[in-house]
Amino acid sequence: MAEEIPLAEYKKAYREIVLEEEKRDFFVHLVVYVLVNVMLIAFNFIYTPETIWFFYPLIGWGIGISMHYLFSVHWMQKELTEKEAKAEYKAREAKRR
16 A cells, blocks of 8 residues: 655645746746747848847746746745645535534
8 A cells, every 4th residue: 555645745845846946947938939030130131121129029928937937937926825825724624524
């Protein structure tokens, strides 16, 4: 039979998995952002050098990627703590019944 895992260890492992996934997703988003914007800058200077437009998508997408970082990496700890507290509350309520 499988050995029971203490709740604290389970929570720590779960938290690490979620944070690793979020960081990986952000890194993929960042790499795509850099590659696409380098391509847009090149297109701008090759095909329409008289009109500089590349900074519009650079800034717009930059705001989006900043929000991605804040919500999925920076503030994820707080969200995980809140979800764990809710789950623990529900588990305690179910145990009382």
